[in-house]
Amino acid sequence: MADPHPSRPGEREDRRSLFQKLVEFIKPGPDSTDELIETLAEAEDKELIGAESRVMLEGVLRLADMTAGDAMVAAPRMDLLDIDAPYEELLHQVITTAHSRFPVYQGERENVIGILMAKDLLKLQRAPELNLRTLLRPAFFVPESKGLNDLLRAFRVNRNHLAMVVDEFGRTAGLITIEDVLEQIVGEIEDEFDIEGDEGDIFALADSTWRVAGDTPLERVNESFGVHLGADPDGDLEVDFDTIGGLIAHEMGHVPKRGETFSMGGLDFQVLHTKGGAVRWFKVSPTPASVD
Template identity: 40%
Template sequence: MEGVMKVSETQVRDVMIPRAQMVVLEHDWNLERLIAEIVESGHSRLPVIDESKDNVIGILIVKDLLSHAFDRREDFDLRALLRPAKYIPESKRLNILLKEFRGNRLHMAIVVDEYGGVAGLITIEDVLEEIVGEIDDEHDTDDDSAFIRSQGDSFIVKALTPVEDFNVYFQATLSDERADTVGGLVMMELGRLPKGGETVDLDRFHFRVLRADNRRIHLLETSLHDGREAAPPITENI
């Protein structure tokens, strides 16, 4: 019941996969590259773009491509296989979106901001996850804080934490020009969606991916490069 009540109060922007973490296909890729990207992603549905993520021209359902998997015809046209993309505002509430997903038998929607730009995407699985809850693992915590002190001088950081909040909390200077969230920065630095256990260094900080799936990063662990403790967190709430 708590999960059902939660979706009636939660907006799409709160649970969507951010733009920086969207896995997309280019409309002009050849069949071989398309298949390689699909296999790497593990997704059953993927947005297809024309040059920019702001120009999503449709959604590819992977099973629609199966009959072409061994087809080497030069006239292969990906556009002919695409389903129309559904666009929704960031402010739409999850309970309304769930009804639309079920009523129209859809599984994915593209999220747009107030200026019409693509802000991210959301799937029916993301909505249902809010109802039934995340599957617990060894790194899950019931604390609502974006920053949890881990072992020694390390902190667990939620991947969707805004870079600005991270900078305030740790007195850091990470740039938010490439991505809005800490998880987005990690993904941009690696150039792909990472797997659990992978590491990356950003400015003074060392990040390790604690939990990620084939859609996004969930949790990170951070510490300073040289093992020194991060700057003492400020005490005000963020």
């Protein structure tokens, strides 16, 4: 005969042993983000979740405490296009920086009037009579204090992938992309310039040049190209450098920007890609012999 009073879901949940209830009373669940992160670490130690899952979950938790100002690209490092620049100059900058979206300004860099998709620039090549302004898309502005959770939601709803960040006085503080937000959760997102591998720091290109990662050890660069970069027989260098990017930044006196070139030791280094204030990739070629 069927039970006339079957157990309800809520009743089943209450059928815990006295030991379980005692453990929960003595050691309650986490009541703060830090405690929850510690709990995730314990779960990884017990092999209940994997390391990548723990890192991602921690990123989600920390995202709630971060703002646009924490993850943005600061204004001095933004790549902008001038609405009044010649087409050839715009095209060169788009190719050199390799972004898919660009803030466009008029007059002063502070005066951002819209966003240009790199693919839209090709329309000018096919129809030069078009006005660049007609290709601009509205710029999306957010305050520095905007939470990344809210910003990610806004990116999804508005289908924007880039936002201009303004400070409390309405001045441009920087820009932030949906990739910048997602990287807070999943870590750095690899792009076409990012190639992993222990031996993946120097690549020969079809035009007899090389692509060299900025964090390539100087010893490997010297060995590969038969040069002696970083060698300091006179003891003039106050700091020893481990990577080619660090040495070139020191020699140039500033963090190199995309498109900049520097010659050293018989080699020309052109900055292909930067990220986080450091050079990710150089294009390297032999310095042309001077003609007397």
